[in-house]
Amino acid sequence: MADSSGAQTFVPEPLLVTENAVAKVRSLVDEEGNPDLKLRVYVTGGGCSGFQYGFAFDEACGEDDARIEREGVTVVVDSMSYPYLVGARLDYQEGLQGSKFTVENPNASSTCGCGSSFSI
Numbered sequence: 001m002a003d004s005s006g007a008q009t010f011v012p013e014p015l016l017v018t019e020n021a022v023a024k025v026r027s028l029v030d031e032e033g034n035p036d037l038k039l040r041v042y043v044t045g046g047g048c049s050g051f052q053y054g055f056a057f058d059e060a061c062g063e064d065d066a067r068i069e070r071e072g073v074t075v076v077v078d079s080m081s082y083p084y085l086v087g088a089r090l091d092y093q094e095g096l097q098g099s100k101f102t103v104e105n106p107n108a109s110s111t112c113g114c115g116s117s118f119s120i
Contacts, residue, residue, distance in 0.1 A: 014066045014077050015041060016089045021101060024092040025073045034059070038067075038074040041090060041103070043081040051084065053103050 029037045040058040043051050061067060064079040077085055088105040 014082050014086050014088075015068055015075060016087075017068055017070050017073070017075050018089065018091040020092040021075075021090045022071050022073045024101070025075070026071070028057070029073070032057070038076050039101075040076050040078070041081070041085065041101075042078055043084045053101075055101050 025039045029035065036059045037057045040056045042054045044054055046052050061076055062078060065076045066082050068075045084107055088103050091102050093100060093102055
């Protein structure tokens, strides 16, 4: 994208969504039988380290939501969570400790052992 001076401007994607996360979201949406569902990723206060990640399915999209669309799957981030998630990576992992969505966040100065809580 170029601005009025002709210089290239870079708008960072708020969240990089991995192939594993796309596949899991698609699978869950298909199970529900509602193609309007979007995965909402958000940040709330609390958790061991001060902030924690939340995930929910939502049909609605707010005017100020950032939308990341990839391979027919939509992930939305609200305007309050957006600054905390710019440049982060959303993944879905399956392992011995269970299956879950995870966020690798370069903005976090520390994370807790559970991986769902962080501080800035």
